[in-house]
Amino acid sequence: MEKIEYRAVIKFLFLKGNTPSQIKDELDSVYGDSAPSFTTVKFWAAEFKRGRRSLEDDERPGRPKTVTTNDNIAKVHQLVLDDRRIKVREIAEIMKMSKERVCHILNQDLGMRKLSARWVPGLLTLDHKLARMNISSALFGRVAELGASLGEPPVKGTTHEHCTIVAAIAHATSDSNAFMGDCVAYFIAALTVAYT
Structure with missing residues (x-):
């Protein structure tokens, strides 16, 4: 069961007037081991008590975790094809992403490795x-x-x-x-x- 569905059940039981302990007991009897923890039930009951209506997670600040997209992988690949001697730092500056992500794209997604100051495919196709x-x-x-x-x-x-x-x-x-x-x-x- 999705966490959104658990939150909906918690909200329903909270609006019926159940306490977090009663909600947890009810969830355990229905879902068994897959039921959310008491801490989670208590957190969401408190959120609904404060007047929260949404079941979705709040937006988080910072860069999204989706830096490794197909579009970015293609751009990094094109940069390497244009200049086989390009440095990871230069790619990171151009793409505005961390050097760690660039290394991950080059090594894991593109299967490339640095050889004699040149990026080459890891294995010949x-x-x-x-x-x-x-x-x-x-x-x-x-x-x-x-x-x-x-x-x-x-x-x-x-x-x-x-x-x-x-x-x-x-x-x-x-x-x-x-x-x-x-x-x-x-x-x-x-x-x-x-x-x-």
């Missing part, structure tokens, strides 16, 4: 993995156009673009540690050849 595969495929194609191969050692004239592309491939496909090791080795060798 299937969409993220597909995007990484598409990027690495495009980068492999670009490396092939430039004539570089991870299987061959870099030659004199290896450009900065080669190094950048190989580093991007290593990052995009970092799920495979062996492949990432090959990319890092090639990257180091390419830098050595390019700058000697």
Whole structure:
């Protein structure tokens, strides 16, 4: 039973002339263990004695507890997408909410965590993995156009673009540690050849 319904019963019994003790006994006989406490019955009987008519709770001062709304979550998500290096403090100032709430939204609602000063999703979704595969495929194609191969050692004239592309491939496909090791080795060798 809702607390408003209990209050209505308390008001009815109070208006019949019952005392708080009699009201509590009546509620216990009907509702058993789910009946409100004697303190609650006594409080509401006193309120009705003072002339209160409403059964609703009074308005409370302060900020509403509904800061974590879908609208606010979407705004925080957009702020993070616009600038992955944004600080919690900056988001809190922009959104006019506490840093604790911003952290809750980022960690619990959006599943993000701070990694190397960037906000990233906690776990890669299937969409993220597909995007990484598409990027690495495009980068492999670009490396092939430039004539570089991870299987061959870099030659004199290896450009900065080669190094950048190989580093991007290593990052995009970092799920495979062996492949990432090959990319890092090639990257180091390419830098050595390019700058000697």
